[in-house]
C-alpha cells in the first residue's frame with residue numbers, strides 16, 4: 657500500500673500511469689566493481705541519441721573529461737581517483753606470493769592510489785519528482801516503467817531541474833529545453849537493449865527486468881563479501897527508499913558520497929499532497945472570513961432595527 661500519491665511503495669508505476677498491458681518493468685543494474693572506465697557507454701549514448709559534444713577540455717582534477725551528467729551527457733562514467741583509505745580491500749583481488757610458498761589475496765595496485773569507476777545515469781525513479789512537476793506533460797511514464805522527456809513538448813520552464821533529487825536533468829543553454837536519458841525508449845520499443853548496455857565490454861551495465869536484476873545484484877554482493885570485499889553494497893535497489901526505488905540501481909564499493917551520489921535521496925514532491933490540503937484549508941478560511949465580514953455588519957444592523965421597535 658502506498659503512503660501517498662507521491663511517495664511510498666508502488667509496485668507497478670507503468671500500470672498506475674495507465675499502461676494497462678504494460679510489460680514487466682525494466683531497468684539497469686550497474687555493477688561498478690567490473691567497470692574499467694572505458695567510457696564506451698558515454699560514446700554509445702551520444703552516437704545513438706545524436707547528442708552534441710560538450711567540449712574536450714580536461715578538468716585538471718581528473719582523467720574524466722566529462723565531469724558529470726548533463727543535457728548533452730546522459731551517461732557519465734565517474735572517476736574517483738584518491739589514496740586508498742586505511743583498511744579498505746581493493747579490487748581487483750590477486751594472489752600474491754609472500755614467500756615460503758605462502759600467498760595472500762590483495763589489491764593489485766601498489767601505488768597507494770585507488771580508482772573507482774561508476775557509470776551514472778538517470779535513476780528512472782519509481783516516484784519521479786521531475787515528472788510530477790512538469791506543467792506541459794513533456795515528461796511521462798512509459799509502458800516499461802521508465803521516465804522520458806519529450807523535447808518537442810518541453811517549453812523550457814526548467815521546474816524539473818531543481819525537483820530531481822539526484823541532479824540528473826538539465827536545461828540546454830542554447831534553448832532552455834530539458835534533457836536526460838530516455839532509457840533508449842526508441843530501442844526498447846523495437847525489442848532492443850539500450851545502446852549503453854549493448855556497448856559495455858565488461859557487462860558492468862546490465863539491462864533487464866528489474867526483479868531479475870535485483871536477484872542477480874544480491875548474488876554479486878554475496879560473492880564480493882565472501883571474497884573479502886566487505887564494503888560492497890547496493891544503492892537505489894530498495895523499493896522502500898525515499899524515491900520508491902530506482903529503475904537504475906548500482907553496486908558500489910564505498911559510501912554513495914564517494915561517488916558523488918546523495919546517501920538518502922527523497923522525492924522532492926513527497927509533501928505536495930499535504931501542502932495542497934493545507935492550501936485548500938487556508939483558502940476556505942479566507943473565503944469564510946470574507947463572507948463573515950459582509951454578514952456580520954448586516955446582522956448587527958438587523959438586530960438594532962428590531963431593538964428599536
Ligand code: SF4
Pocket residue numbers: 778779780781783784785786787803819820821822823824825836
Ligand atoms: S533521477 Fe531525476 S530526472 Fe531521473 S527520473 Fe528521477 S527525478 Fe527524474
Ligand code: SF4
Pocket residue numbers: 700701702704705730731777836837838839840850851852853
Ligand atoms: S539508456 Fe540510452 S539514453 Fe540512457 S544513457 Fe543509455 S544509451 Fe543513453
